Amino acid sequence: MATPPNTDNDAGLVARERQGDNAQPLTISEISALLKRTVEDRFGFVRLRGELSGVKRAASGHFYCALKDEGALIDGVMWKGNAQRLNFRAEDGLEVIATGKLTTYPGRSKYQIVIDSMELAGEGALLALLEKTRARLAAEGLFDERRKRRLPFLPQVIGVVTSPTGAVIRDILHRLADRFPSHVLVWPVLVQGQGAAEQVAAAVRGFSAIAPGGPVPRPDVVIVARGGGSIEDLWSFNEEVVVRAIAECSIPVISAVGHETDTTLADFAADRRAPTPTAAAEMAVPVRADRAFTLSDLAARQRRAVYRPLELGRERLAARVRLMPRPENLLAPQTQRLDDLGERLRRALGDRSAKGRERLAGAAARLSPALLTRSAAEAQRRLDRARLSPALVERPLRHGADRLAALTRVMSQLHPEKPLERGYAIIRTAEGKALTTRAEAAGEAALVLQWRDGTMDAVPAGSAPAPVPAKPRPAPAPAPKRPSSGVQQDDLFG
Structure with a gap:
């Protein structure tokens, strides 16, 4: 790099390149x-x-x-x-x-x-995070004791959220088989490491979403279980997503994470905390043998309760029977009176028979053949005087004959087939039953019309004609003849 200028004379308004300076300005x-x-x-x-x-x-x-x-x-x-x-x-x-x-x-x-x-x-920071998360979720009411539900007494189906390959699921199944065999649904999940918390939460929500009466039975209780380990191993069950899934589950949840000294946030959110997975199985179901013994004891108590009133009744009845008098003592006066009356009756019958023999002997002494002959002659004279005249017998006979003739005429006029001679007809069913109303005739498939000189088959309007064999009609009974009588009685109908 170029050496910075050290003289004020080099400074200027416009930057100039200096001789021997190869340092270009950087952006x-x-x-x-x-x-x-x-x-x-x-x-x-x-x-x-x-x-x-x-x-x-x-x-x-x-x-x-x-x-x-x-x-x-x-x-x-x-x-x-x-x-x-x-x-x-x-x-x-x-x-x-x-x-x-x-x-x-x-x-x-x-x-x-x-x-x-x-x-x-370090673990101190981990515990600090755990405490902060616990306080925040507790403030939302997720750990409130009032929202925890009672476990069902005897669940038919038990859902288990755990690893399918660990010893936990074997311990739970073995304990359930010993206490009360039940239908178990296992939702396999990771219980440690990356993605374990999401799988556990999804499993709890999956059990909660099962509809009752569907192809997959809905569990009555859910067990979230894992074996023991360090706080890092159990950290998935301290995750907020797992805690919220357990708190929102519509099925009672038992948390069985770690050993007895291990505590996770899932334990606070669950309805019951079990110290071990085996203890969770014991909480979920009762002992079948104990239930059977309890039922047998209740049945015995029920039988005793039913029979106890009968036993008390027998005791009371026996006590009352002991206080009652003996039947022979109650009937002794009547028996004695019966014997007395029987003896009196026997003596009275003997006296009555003796008196009857005496009266008979007296009447026999008064009877004689002359008296009997006189009585018979008197009776014959009364019979001769009481001879009957023919007019007394013929008058009632003639009166009876007139009444019989009048009834015969009335019967001939009221005969059901008498109107046939005046052009009327009788409507009958195929079986020969006479019909008297239009409704009865409309309900028949075939009808038979009886005229004075024969019968004719007919079909009601609206019905399909169906051949009905006509049964032979019995010949009408001849009108009874009037008995001959010498006395002609006038017609009762004028």
């Missing part, structure tokens, strides 16, 4: 590019530890922040692809370790770090 863009290349070559890979500040995520998906400590601050940017791979929610105040490269931003004459990956600076 701002050129010097910015030189600075950018120098910084990137010197600091192509750096790891910075600092506190996040001014965190924001642009609509494009890029992540902007600043890293600071007690004495300095540096801007940082993480492009969309790397920002989507973050395993935690970046917030102001978190202490992190950022890995990337330094570069410059010519538009503002400043340098910054392009972050490739970001991690929390």
